[in-house]
Amino acid sequence: MTTPHHWAPVSRCDVASLTVTVLGSCGAWPEPGRACSGLVVEADGAAVLLDLGWGTLPRLLTHLDSAVAAGLEAVVITHDHPDHTGDLAGLLRARWYAGRDLPPLPLFCPSAVFERLAAVEKGGGLAMAHVFDWRGTPDTAEVGAFHLSLRQLPHYVDNVGVRVTSGAGTIAYTGDTGPDDAVAELGRDADVFIVDATDRHQQDGVPSAEAGTPAYNLTAAEAGQLAERARARRLLLTHFWPGNHRERSRQDAAAHFSGDVLLADEGLSVTV
Ligand SMILES: [Zn+2]
Secondary structure, eight states, X not given: OOSOOOOOOOOOOSOOOOEEEEEEXXXXXXXXXXXXXXXXXXXXXXXXXXXXXXXXXXHHHHHHTOTTOTTEEEEEOOBSOXXXXXXXXXXXXXXXXXXTTSOOEEEEXXXXXXXXXXXXXXXXXXXXXXXXXXXXXXXXXXXXXXXXXXXXXXXXXXXXXXXXXXXXXXXXEOOSOOSOHHHHHHTTTOSEEEEEOOOGGGSTTXXXXXXXXXXXXXXXXXXXXXXXXXXXXXXXXEOBOTTOOHHHHHHHHHTTOSSEEEEOOTTOEEXX
16 A cells, blocks of 8 residues: 555646536435535536445436436446445436436446445346446546546555546545555645545544554544645545534644645535
């Protein structure tokens, strides 16, 4: 996880903007009125989805103004935990029953995500093959107007962070991660670095990680430190433990990060 890594330069063509919109901002399970992890990155009329946790699918369809999520170029699922995958079976059904004329959607994710989806939809192999074009987790991929870079990050299960680059800039997203040099490399010079800020310690009685296991999520302070090392331009904190005081997380991150610290909020859009 600590091997130095240099991102290949990506040529920047004439694309006006790159926007990320938050579908859900909660880690673990959703708060009332909110949803779990999910982000839409858009450029030049095309979109890439990053995670689709509980409660995010209706928000995705509303945002894209399409009952079948038309306009999506690809889906990236960072890891096999339901706060990041919970609504993926719903997207499968929407595309299978109502969007059969759409081409298979490139799906980048660890194999465990694809296998769990198959287990949820028993006998759904035909639908899965029709709806999704599973690509695994390659180091890089080109989808539409986007260049994707995926990188392994430490978590309880196989987990990838992702950089999405268009002609307008780069948005990087950790998924869930423990502290690691690879996090700073993932966010290197990103215009917006979206980072796990679970902050379990904020509330009394929240179970900590199992004894003897390393930290597999970040505090907001760690997110700020890693974003500063990455020289990211803006830090967008997300994956808040339900009930957390998010403004406190912002202050903790801002003590370590010299750029703007933003808080994920359902419906928030940030444009590069
Ligand atoms: Zn999570």
